Amino acid sequence: MKIFGLIAVLVVGALLLSATSDFPDWRDKDSPANKSPVSSFYIEKTEKLTKVPNMVTAVLADYRGYDTMFETVVIFIAGIGIIAVLRNFDGPNSSSIKRENNDEGGGLLARFTCSLILPFIQIFALYVVAHGHHSPGGGFQGGVMLGASYILAALAFGLSKAKDIFSERRTMIFAAVGIFIYVGWGVLCLLFGKEFLNYEALDSILPGDAKMARSHSMLIVEIGVAFTVTAIMFSMYSNLSTRGRLSKGL
């Protein structure tokens, strides 16, 4: 059986390698992606139309807002799926267990180091979210870093300590609120008389003109993404590391 697997891998690998010669060269200005009017539109007009220097964020959160919205929904569904598969509600509940297991979490050095660096990680994560449309980053990356800071707290101080800050109920509320912010912002555009997720409709309630409204709306949408991603990352970790009991971490 193994030999068939090897043959299949070799054949597919050889096919893929032979197909790489058809690829356009790197930075080839005649490649299909560079010749299409879409990419030149983004490159030339993005900063003029949206006042956002980071083109990647502008494409993600504005021009392809639907895509990012449903990506966030996919993350939400993945988190719900992990809870549906893994969450174990019988057995000792996390709230009924007393804190006799003080041995969870890391040692003294790990606790001290984490208490020193955790604020900086969180502030940097918030900076990445808030500055995502001006520098690399955005809601997804910042949300993952914020979620990772709670995971680090769970690793160093024990899952029960981390759950005091970010309980399961709060996690799910945060995840839902994130999607609510994103979709609600799109619906708000509808209420102001333009298309769904057409941020130019909101220039009357946001400071600045219609172009600045797109820039500000991207920030708000990124904040929604960050809410969902933070909550789902922490929920994933706490369910996977305790087999769904949420009682005793690593």
Add this chain to the structure above:
Amino acid sequence: MIWQFDIIILIFLVIAAIISLRLKDLLGASMVFGIYSFLICLLWAEMGAVDVAFTEAAVGAGVSTVIMIATVFSTKRRSKD
């Protein structure tokens, strides 16, 4: 930009991928997979795709390694094949 760096990173990338597939110890395999993610993050950054590199560093090398290690602790540590 400097193609020698590309080649070196690419060679390490292939080595890390093969090692993480061949290791019997699943904890070590997930750690090597984290190294793989960091290397491909370097490649993205070097090719100018900074946003993708950032995502790869945060998601691929950071959180998914932690989640994989957390999962290894609740299954068996040794792989059979």
